[in-house]
Amino acid sequence: MVSANAGKTQEEIEKELEKQYIPLSYGEYEEALSNGKLVGLKCLSCGKITCHPMPVCQWCSSRDMERVELSGEGELLTFTVIRVAPEGFDAPYIPCLVKTKEGPNIIGRLELEPEQASQELIGKRVKMSGTYTYKGDKFSGGAHVCPVFKIIEP
Ligand SMILES: [Zn+2]
Structure with missing residues (x-):
């Protein structure tokens, strides 16, 4: 019996497995974000x-x-204001944790002046308003895109 993978390189086999098991790769997720779309996976x-x-x-x-x-x-589940940035980041910025309407919690940035940030914002409704691209540092393996959220509830 000849294996279906006979004659294929390791890379070709991994690519096929990725297609079969990962309907949305992290790269495709970031690409969709860059086009203004938040995508996920429905079980x-x-x-x-x-x-x-x-x-x-x-x-x-x-x-x-x-x-x-x-x-x-x-x-908006929670957030913090970063005033001293880690290497590869520019301060100030506000990383946040959002419970999406569809269920999962995701990390992004909050579009807000740091001076306006207060605990009263926790629990407010937010909507994705864009994306932010991190330049990346020696730990991140290059640039990455994250969603940016804006408070839509007064
Ligand atoms: Zn499931």
Whole structure:
């Protein structure tokens, strides 16, 4: 019996496995962000959404998932103001954790003047308003894109 992978390079085999098991790679997730879209994975077993993309459903570990577009809306769970930036970052900025309307929590940046940041903002409704590209540092393996959220509830 001849293996289906006979004659293929390791790289070719990994590419095929990635297509089969990862309907949305991290690179594709960042590319969609750059085009103003927040995408995730809908589990075909439990119906819940995984975001950012992972090889398995973050809720039930199923590999049976399909790509979906998220609303970009959610609730501000928490944030902090960074005034002394790590290497490769520019301060000040506000990293935040958002509970998306679809379920998963995602990390992004909050579009807000640091002077306006206060604890009263926690729990407010937010919507994705754009993206931010980190230049990257010696630890990050290059530039990365993250969603930027804006408070939409007064
Ligand atoms: Zn699931």
